C-alpha cells in the first residue's frame with residue numbers, strides 16, 4: 505500500500521474540479537473583507553472550513569450546491585478571480601497534479617458587472633500566474649479551463665460562444681452543470697450544436713443524481729465526449745449471484761467506445777449518490793475496465809485533494825501504484841488538450857514518475 509507521501513509525489517491528472525469548489529478557506533475570508541461580501545456564516549478559518557464540509561455532507565445535490573453561494577459571492581471581481589485561479593494551480597501542483605482541467609461558469613461572476621469574457625480572461629490569467637509560481641517551486645503543472653453553463657440559467661448558447669472565443673488561450677471545452685433533475689441535456693442542444701460545429705469539446709454533468717436517460721441524452725443527443733460523474737451507468741449493468749455480469753446497450757456503448765467517466769467518489773458520498781467509498785460503483789466499473797478517471801469535484805466542500813481521493817480508493821480496494829498509473833493515463837488519454845501535449849506528459853512525466861516510485865518501493869521491500 506503506497507503511503508500518502510508516495511501518492512502525493514506520484515504524477516496525477518485531474519479532469520473534474522470546480523474553481524468555485526476549491527477555494528482556500530482563508531482566501532474566502534480575505535476576499536469577503538476586501539470586496540465587501542457580508543454573507544459568510546463565520547470569519548474563523550477553521551470554523552469556515554468545517555462549515556463548508558458539514559454543508560456539503562447532506563446527501564442531496566441541491567443542498568450541496570447551496571454552499572456555493574458564498575464562494576461565488578467572493579468571486580465577483582477580476583482580482584479575486586485571478587487570485588483564486590492562481591492559488592488553485594499552486595494547490596494542485598503542490599499535491600502532485602501535473603495536468604488539470606478546472607471548470608468554472610463565468611455567468612456566476614457577473615453580479616457586479618463583469619462580462620463573461622472578462623471572467624474567463626481573469627480565470628486564465630490566474631492559471632498563468634499559478635503555473636509560473638508552481639514551475640518556480642519545482643512542481644510544474646499544465647492548467648486548462650473548461651467553461652461551464654449553468655442548467656438553471658438560460659445563457660448556454662452565449663456561454664458556449666464565449667468558450668469558443670477563448671479556445672486558443674487555454675479553454676479546452678464546454679460543460680453543463682447544476683441540478684440534473686428537470687434539466688436534461690436536450691434542453692441545451694443549440695449550445696452543444698454550436699460547440700460541435702466548431703470541432704470543440706464537450707463534457708456534461710450526467711448520471712450523478714439522475715439516472716440513465718440523462719447519460720443517454722448527453723451521449724446520443726448532445727454529443728458529450730466525456731461524462732461528468734456518469735456513476736448511474738451501473739443501473740444498466742446486472743451482476744448475478746454467480747458473479748457473471750451483463751451490460752445493457754447503453755453501458756456496453758459507454759465501455760466499447762471508451763467514454764471517459766469523470767468519477768468523484770467522495771463528492772458522490774456527500775450528495776448521497778453512494779453510501780460509502782467502499783460501496784461506490786467505481787469498484788465495479790474499474791474491474792469491468794470502463795474508462796474510469798479519478799477526480800476531486802470540489803476540494804473545499806468535500807475536504808479532499810486528488811491524493812486523498814487516491815488514498816481513499818486504495819484503502820477501500822487496494823489499488824496500489826499500478827492502478828494509480830492506469831487511472832492517471834486514462835485521464836490523460838481522455839483530456840481535451842492537444843494530443844502531442846498529452847503524449848508528452850504520459851511519456852516524459854507520468855511513466856518515468858511511476859517507474860521511479862515502483863523502483864523505490866521495491867528497494868524498500870527488498871531492504
Ligand SMILES: [Zn+2]
Nearest residue numbers: 520709732801
Ligand atoms: Zn462537478
